[in-house]
Amino acid sequence: MEQGTASNSARTSGSVDMSRVLDVKPLKCLVPVFPSASGMSPVGSPQPSPFVCVPPSGPFPPGVSPFYPFLSHESGGRPAQQGSFGHPISPVPLNSFRTPMANGSSVKSKRTTRRVVEDDGYSDSQNQSDFGMQGNDDEDTSTGGRRGKSQKRGRRGSEMDDSSIEAYFEPMLNNLLESFKLTDLDMYKKADGDKELVGRILLAFNLLRRKMTQVEEKRETGAGASRRPDLKSGTMMMTKGIRTNQTKRVGNVPGVEVGDIFFFRMELCLVGMHAPSMAGIDYMSVKLSMDDEPIALSIVSSGGYDDEGEDSDVLIYTGQGGVQRRDGQMFDQKLERGNLALEKSLHRANDVRVIRGVRDYTTTAGKIYVYDGLYKIQESWAEKNKSGCNVFKYKLVRVPGQPEAYTLWKSIQQWKDGVAVRSGVILPDLTSGAESQPVCLVNDVDDEKGPAYFTYIPTLKDPKPFLMPKHSLSCRCVGGCQPGDSNCCCLQKNEGFLPYSALGVLMTYKTLIRECGPSCSCAPNCRNRMSQAGLKVRLEVFKTKNRGWGLRSWDPIRAGGFICEYAGEVIDASRAGEYGSESGDNYIFDATRNYPPLEVVRDSHEESTKIPFALVISAKNGGNVARFMNHSCSPNVFWQPVVRENNNEAYYHIAFFAIKHIPPMQELTFDYGMVPSDKADRRRKKCLCGSANCRGYFY
Numbered sequence: 001m002e003q004g005t006a007s008n009s010a011r012t013s014g015s016v017d018m019s020r021v022l023d024v025k026p027l028k029c030l031v032p033v034f035p036s037a038s039g040m041s042p043v044g045s046p047q048p049s050p051f052v053c054v055p056p057s058g059p060f061p062p063g064v065s066p067f068y069p070f071l072s073h074e075s076g077g078r079p080a081q082q083g084s085f086g087h088p089i090s091p092v093p094l095n096s097f098r099t100p101m102a103n104g105s106s107v108k109s110k111r112t113t114r115r116v117v118e119d120d121g122y123s124d125s126q127n128q129s130d131f132g133m134q135g136n137d138d139e140d141t142s143t144g145g146r147r148g149k150s151q152k153r154g155r156r157g158s159e160m161d162d163s164s165i166e167a168y169f170e171p172m173l174n175n176l177l178e179s180f181k182l183t184d185l186d187m188y189k190k191a192d193g194d195k196e197l198v199g200r201i202l203l204a205f206n207l208l209r210r211k212m213t214q215v216e217e218k219r220e221t222g223a224g225a226s227r228r229p230d231l232k233s234g235t236m237m238m239t240k241g242i243r244t245n246q247t248k249r250v251g252n253v254p255g256v257e258v259g260d261i262f263f264f265r266m267e268l269c270l271v272g273m274h275a276p277s278m279a280g281i282d283y284m285s286v287k288l289s290m291d292d293e294p295i296a297l298s299i300v301s302s303g304g305y306d307d308e309g310e311d312s313d314v315l316i317y318t319g320q321g322g323v324q325r326r327d328g329q330m331f332d333q334k335l336e337r338g339n340l341a342l343e344k345s346l347h348r349a350n351d352v353r354v355i356r357g358v359r360d361y362t363t364t365a366g367k368i369y370v371y372d373g374l375y376k377i378q379e380s381w382a383e384k385n386k387s388g389c390n391v392f393k394y395k396l397v398r399v400p401g402q403p404e405a406y407t408l409w410k411s412i413q414q415w416k417d418g419v420a421v422r423s424g425v426i427l428p429d430l431t432s433g434a435e436s437q438p439v440c441l442v443n444d445v446d447d448e449k450g451p452a453y454f455t456y457i458p459t460l461k462d463p464k465p466f467l468m469p470k471h472s473l474s475c476r477c478v479g480g481c482q483p484g485d486s487n488c489c490c491l492q493k494n495e496g497f498l499p500y501s502a503l504g505v506l507m508t509y510k511t512l513i514r515e516c517g518p519s520c521s522c523a524p525n526c527r528n529r530m531s532q533a534g535l536k537v538r539l540e541v542f543k544t545k546n547r548g549w550g551l552r553s554w555d556p557i558r559a560g561g562f563i564c565e566y567a568g569e570v571i572d573a574s575r576a577g578e579y580g581s582e583s584g585d586n587y588i589f590d591a592t593r594n595y596p597p598l599e600v601v602r603d604s605h606e607e608s609t610k611i612p613f614a615l616v617i618s619a620k621n622g623g624n625v626a627r628f629m630n631h632s633c634s635p636n637v638f639w640q641p642v643v644r645e646n647n648n649e650a651y652y653h654i655a656f657f658a659i660k661h662i663p664p665m666q667e668l669t670f671d672y673g674m675v676p677s678d679k680a681d682r683r684r685k686k687c688l689c690g691s692a693n694c695r696g697y698f699y
Helices: 149-157 162-179 195-219 229-239 265-270 337-348 406-417 489-493 527-532 573-579 677-683
Strands: 138-140 145-147 281-287 292-301 314-318 352-359 367-384 390-398 425-427 440-442 513-515 539-543 549-553 562-565 569-571 588-590 616-618 637-646 649-658
Touching: 162 195, 162 229, 195 229, 195 265, 229 265, 265 367, 281 337, 292 314, 292 337, 337 367, 337 390, 352 390, 352 406, 367 406, 489 513, 513 527, 527 562, 527 649
Parallel strands: 292 352, 440 539, 513 637
Antiparallel strands: 138 145, 281 292, 314 390, 352 367, 367 390, 425 440, 539 549, 562 649, 569 616, 588 616, 637 649
16 A cells, blocks of 8 residues: 555544554455454544454454354354364355455456356356256356346346345245254254265255246246256255254265265255365365464365366366466466465375266256265375466375275266176166167176066056046147246146256156146157156166165266156056065055155145055066165155146156165165055065165065
């Protein structure tokens, strides 16, 4: 700051001394604090107290107190303190929602700021929705998305701004928290989570996000995809404190297993895997000597820089900063922030969590984040990149003895590309071309050559119609049913919404899904014919170690993603016992059974799954891949009745969807349900699902 002029130096009493130089620090390092009432000088006093700047974590001078979000909720109102090595108490991360630009400037208003690129190279404007499309033109940094001209018009014509949107979804969020038993948890005091809590938090987030996507898509046709409901729903949950594992730590995070997948960066934040929603390096300060030193906790390698990961157990990671500018300016990286933390972790030899971002081929710009386990930094160096900038490189080596994760993804891709052969294959396609994608039959456990003979059929054989009290209207959507189309009668049957996203994700869970029927004018690839278009993921039938044949997927499956329908022969419900387990038919789906309530996917106001008549399907002689899906008391798949109407008749089908994100090669299971008590004893079988909630038996 320049020295004041001579005229300015002749100050009147009570003016501010402009010649004083204050210790100015970057805004990211500061927390606004004001002197206490006792130490504050009245306005106009000759010597007013200067503004005090202190680090968010202290130390705090007399009369200064921190405030939320820099206040530790675990300390009962006391300032957040530094814990022991590996277990410090962490406030809300400073860079959770926005990272400053490389020149130190902060993000400006949405009308003047161009694309913001995070430290790992993943642009916040890239779409991570269920739409499979990306916005264009102007960037909307209030949501992290991009807003095209059509969306601008829609927004001006909309009666809901961001604050009213949050108010609209507040009751739904409260219902979800109540349903998932998250309202009674003091999330700030529960520093460590577990698998169940992590699962419930992610389920609540995904249900809120998908419903928000569905509503906004209807409100602004064609533009809802770039509104970033993932950021909005995540922010709403974090505002309420619905997150876990807030205590930063070195090593694995409770409740998250190696190989788990995430489709949104906000999911990583909510479960404590990686605190920053944008930056690629998460770190913390620890007191290892007289001074605090940063150490790295986790990194996200998603291809933004020239990261090298051909060797599945070795990652060459490029540091953050400098080169992410897209305005033509290029800077050398500096040994600060995350880069300095990685350098310190090299010398401290602490474990670092590695999350690899792999391409999601179902979307134009999306990524899937795979937790690849713990790594150690082996060496570091500086070099010039292709643009001539100096960058830092870090070689990370995977800690041995961990389950496969990224290695498995690479193997599967080689199977698909024909570069490598899947071991144990009995048949390359047991469907004989009946499905759009082959389903291989695999046994790498014993010498059994396959299940008993059956005829593969992709859908129900001779489905029985249910007579409707009145004639059913068919849609005339030649180009396919579109969200927000008030003239589409099929949307009206679904309360004005399309039940599916463009990626085959079920957006909300209702008692019935009403798809377009045979007399509708829309094409076979209409979004409202999702279960009629066959398999969406590459499946395999495999021999399990102790439960016969099972089903799993080569592809990752999103929460709510369609998997398959249950194909077979519809039989008389009164004769269901003849086809039961006592007769040797283990391939029965019986909708008349009692199924546990689906709190895991349904809000508290939804009814249990019901259909208007007793639907029983036998897949003994003819069926599809669904016949191989085993029972589990903690399933990752659930079923929904789907109705397809034609004139005054309704045809009911059973469709299966993912409860949560399912990584590749994880067995697909659903709950077989309970039979009436008078038939229970003779049908009961020992359950071998191995889950923590196992009932010990199934039917």
